[in-house]
Amino acid sequence: MIPKSAQLSVAAIALLCVCSSVLLSSSADAVDGNGLTASTESSVIQGNSAYCYVYIESLEDIASLDIQVHYDTEMIDLDINNAYNSASCSMYDSSLSNGCLNFSYLFDDGGSDSQTLLFYFMYTVSSEAAPGTTYFDILVNEAYDQSLDPADVSGCRCSFDIAERTVTKNCSIYTNSTQSTSIDGTFDLSYSFSTNQILSGSVTVTYDSELFELVSLTNGSFLDGKTVDSNTSLTGSVYLSFVSLEYGNGYDLMTLRFRTLQNVSTSSQISIVVSELYDDELNLVQCNGCSTTVNIAYDNTYVEDKPAMYCESSYDAQADTVTVQINLEANSHLGAGDFILNFDTSKLTYSESTKGFSPSFFNVNDKEVGEGKLKFSIISMEDIVASNTVLTVVFTPIHACTDAETTLTLTGSGLTDSMTEAIILNIRGTSQTIPLRHSYVDTVTEPTCTSGGYTTHECSVCGHSYVDSQVDALGHDLIHHDAKAPTCTEVGWDAYDTCSRCDFTTYHELAALGHDLVHHDAKSPTCTEVGWNTCDTCSRCDYTTYQEIPSLGHDYVATVTQPTCTEGGYTTHVCSRCTGSYVDTYTDALGHDLIHHDAKASTCTEVSWEAYDTCSRCDYSTYQEIVALGHDLIHHDAKSPTCTEIGWDAYDTCSRCDYTTYHELVALGHNLVHHDAQSPTCTEIGWEEYYTCSRCDYSTYLEIPVLGHDLIHHDAKHPHAPKWVGMPTIRVQGVTIPHTMSLPY
Ligand SMILES: [Zn+2]
Ligand SMILES: [Zn+2]
Ligand SMILES: [Zn+2]
Ligand SMILES: [Zn+2]
Ligand SMILES: [Zn+2]
Ligand SMILES: [Zn+2]
Ligand SMILES: [Zn+2]
Ligand SMILES: [Zn+2]
Incomplete structure (x- = not known):
């Protein structure tokens, strides 16, 4: 069966689950935005102290913050003197009242954009606080950004468990576990504590009053210096209580002497119960009691009523x-x-x-x-x-x-x-x-900052040990360390404390920022300016991947200008890549290299000159031209051409030179007329085919003589006398053409 309180907490957990899922699903902004976080021990024992650290995700752009830490004053105790600021700010104030620790801040300019420890405080859990979960509710009362607009900073809940304080000290009480006795015999039971670190307490011993009578109670060394109250007049029990202001040295509480009253064979328990043991810090010291089994032996030699x-x-x-x-x-x-x-x-x-x-x-x-x-x-x-x-x-x-x-x-x-x-x-x-006595070897453990010192006594024979001479823990010897902002490559930290003796620290490392890279394009070098490859630099520090490429220097090409007759020479150096240039190596002008030229007389058509000089290298000259004389013209009349002779138009010639405007007109040639051939007859002449000229007496006529008769004789029948004719002639005519050669037609 589940107790009612447990049922309630199960219901509360279920409710929390519902709420948190609703919150998660409906407030994505809160998840993404700035917020507080806090950390402390997961579990703190009743009456113990611990630290709680409160961080903010980012102080970037935050101008002011007012934070309240709420807690249950019935469970948790805070002291304003144990609350410490850790943030770098222009001003802060802290106060504590009615279960509310308040820290308010002003920041001149925003801080780191990484998680920053704002403050921390020590708290003490009440010894009476109920075990279970409790928490600090850390609320943002006000937050403004650098523009004085409200900033969205979410609070948080820092939960932890209160653990039940278990008894931290134990002790034991010892006496005989068995005791033998017989009628009239006396025996002692000596009681000893395992520690002397007890200031007050009480014990009760019970016994069978029909078997035993209490003879005496003797205080042991443990009770030295203590106020003791004992009662031995009770039937069947002995009571003793003690109280003191300081621990004593002894361990032996008391010795009880009993006498055995009956001659029987039996055994009986004599028991001691210890209650309300406290040490000097009022811690309850747990101590179980113990019992002695007393065996009574029957004494058959015992004679009743004999001394x-x-x-x-x-x-x-x-x-x-x-x-x-x-x-x-x-x-x-x-x-x-x-x-x-x-x-x-x-x-x-x-x-x-x-x-x-x-x-x-x-x-x-x-x-x-x-x-x-x-x-x-x-x-x-x-x-x-x-x-x-x-x-x-x-x-x-x-x-x-x-x-x-x-x-x-x-x-x-x-x-x-x-x-x-x-x-x-x-x-x-x-x-x-x-009584037992161990062979103790003592070892002193010095106190540290957080744990007390003590002396351990360990038996070299059996290993039994106990501890005493406790001294308090020293507490930390705090050394304050200033905050250091992180850089691109080195971690930083908030202000923190360390202990000079131990490794206690409130150090909270702030991660290195990493470089804020700015990209730069490459630039080629020129003749006179350096260049670089593509590179990155950091906007915050001097980190760079810049690699300078040296300037190229001019690539001069020399051009030699030779000196001339009238101008000096020099060398011109011009850069092949840019307009850079300079001139050097000047030389003197050469002067003219003169060549003499004789004078030339004048003609009809050509210029003339006086004697002059020119330069072999340049166009220097003293030449002065004299114009031509012109022709001294003689007029000639025209002559018409004939069939066989040339003619000309009227023309001029020069009396000094062979200049002429003569233009020959060619001979006309014959204008031929055809004549058919005429065969000769016996009595008339004939001719071959021939031509004559219509303009002149040219003719190819060739006469063929008459044939005469071809006589045949006939005997006298008719008497005939013979007839005769002269021989044929050829006429040829020729001409001569002046200054020309011509063929006969
Ligand atoms: Zn021992
Ligand atoms: Zn320390
Ligand atoms: Zn950097
Ligand atoms: Zn150049
Ligand atoms: Zn010249
Ligand atoms: Zn002429
Ligand atoms: Zn004829
Ligand atoms: Zn003719």
């Missing part, structure tokens, strides 16, 4: 001795007897013995104490009737790492009265607890 010779033992912590006192009850009528006190030599070493009375003869024989036997003999001339302390024997105990019980037995023989009549005595030994 006894019995032993009582005790341990003296201061002297570290066990004392055994042998007593004789009244009315024993002892006259003679030999006695042996037997003891365990592994637990007790005989030291000395002292006679308690002086009968007629009393001999103590300690020759066999090495074997655990102390013998003594008594002879009395008269019956002993008084009660007496017979012998007090002192032993040195041999301690172990646990309490050890050792049993001493007493035996008697030859018991008679002074008249040598046998008598009966109840002779009883005793048992004694030898």
